[in-house]
Amino acid sequence: MALENSIQIIGLNGSPHLKGNTATLMSWVLKGCEEAGATIEWINLKDYNIKYCQGCHTCLRTGECAINDDDFIKILERLISSDGIVVGSPVYADGPTALLKTLMDRFTLLNLFVGIFEKPYTVGVSTSGFAPYRKLAKNIAMVMGHKIGIIGVKTSSIKKGYQSLKDLKKDRLNRKAHKLGRKLVASIRLNKKPYSFMYWWINFLRKHLIKRVIKNNPEQFSGILPIWIQKGWLKPEK
Ligand SMILES: Cc1cc2nc3c(=O)[nH]c(=O)nc-3n(C[C@H](O)[C@H](O)[C@H](O)COP(=O)(O)O)c2cc1C
Numbered sequence: 001m002a003l004e005n006s007i008q009i010i011g012l013n014g015s016p017h018l019k020g021n022t023a024t025l026m027s028w029v030l031k032g033c034e035e036a037g038a039t040i041e042w043i044n045l046k047d048y049n050i051k052y053c054q055g056c057h058t059c060l061r062t063g064e065c066a067i068n069d070d071d072f073i074k075i076l077e078r079l080i081s082s083d084g085i086v087v088g089s090p091v092y093a094d095g096p097t098a099l100l101k102t103l104m105d106r107f108t109l110l111n112l113f114v115g116i117f118e119k120p121y122t123v124g125v126s127t128s129g130f131a132p133y134r135k136l137a138k139n140i141a142m143v144m145g146h147k148i149g150i151i152g153v154k155t156s157s158i159k160k161g162y163q164s165l166k167d168l169k170k171d172r173l174n175r176k177a178h179k180l181g182r183k184l185v186a187s188i189r190l191n192k193k194p195y196s197f198m199y200w201w202i203n204f205l206r207k208h209l210i211k212r213v214i215k216n217n218p219e220q221f222s223g224i225l226p227i228w229i230q231k232g233w234l235k236p237e238k
Pocket residue numbers: 015016017019020021022023090091092093094095127128129130131132155162
C-alpha cells in the first residue's frame with residue numbers, strides 16, 4: 001500500500017508488450033523514481049478497454065465524456081491525481097501505438113479547454129526500430145503534464161535485425177534512465193514547473209482566444225463554463 005504523502009508515479013505503458021523494449025526502458029526510469037523514494041504503479045493500456053473518441057463534443061457541453069461504459073474515466077482519474085507520469089510508447093508508423101493514441105484522443109479537448117493535467121510532471125519514453133523517437137517521446141510527455149525529460153532508443157540493427165533491449169548491453173542508457181527518474185522525483189519535490197513555450201502558448205490561447213469563444217457561446221460550453229469561473233479564468237456574468 002502507498003505511504004501517505006509519498007510521491008506517486010504512474011508508469012503508463014502504451015506498448016502491447018508488457019516486457020518489451022518500451023516497458024524495459026520505462027522500468028529503468030521508474031527504478032530511478034523508486035530510488036528517490038517514490039511509489040510506483042503501472043498502467044498497461046493493453047489490459048484496459050478504452051473506446052474510440054466519437055468527436056461528439058459532449059465533453060465541452062457537459063464537462064464529461066459521453067462514453068461511460070469503458071475504463072477511460074478510471075484511468076484518467078488515476079493519471080490526473082498522480083504526482084508524475086512516465087509515459088511510454090514504441091514508434092508505430094511514425095506515431096504512438098493505437099492504444100495510447102486512443103486514450104489521448106479521449107482527453108484532448110478536455111485538456112485543451114479545461115487543463116486537466118495541471119498537476120503531473122512527466123517523462124516521455126519511446127523506442128523504435130530505426131526511426132527517430134525523440135518527437136514522439138516529447139509529444140506524449142507534453143500532453144500529460146509538465147515535461148521534465150525524455151529518453152529513447154533505436155533497437156534494430158542492419159546486422160541483427162530486431163533486438164530485445166534486455167539482451168543489449170546498454171549500461172549508459174540504463175544509468176541515464178535512472179538519473180531521469182531521480183530528476184522527475186526531485187522536480188516534484190521542488191514543485192518547480194519547467195518553462196515550456198508550448199505551455200505558455202496554450203495558456204495564451206486560453207486567456208485570449210478560447211475565453212472569447214466560450215463567452216460568446218455559453219450554451220455550447222455550458223459544461224466547462226463553471227470550471228472556468230471556479231479556476232478564475234472567467235468572471236461570472238452579473
Ligand atoms: C506494428 C508496428 C509498427 C512499427 N512501426 C515502426 C516504425 O514506423 N518505425 C520504426 O522505427 N519502428 C517501428 N516498429 C518497431 C518498434 O517501434 C520497435 O521494435 C519497438 O522497440 C518495439 O517496442 P515494444 O517492445 O515495447 O513493443 C514497429 C513495430 C510494430 C509491431
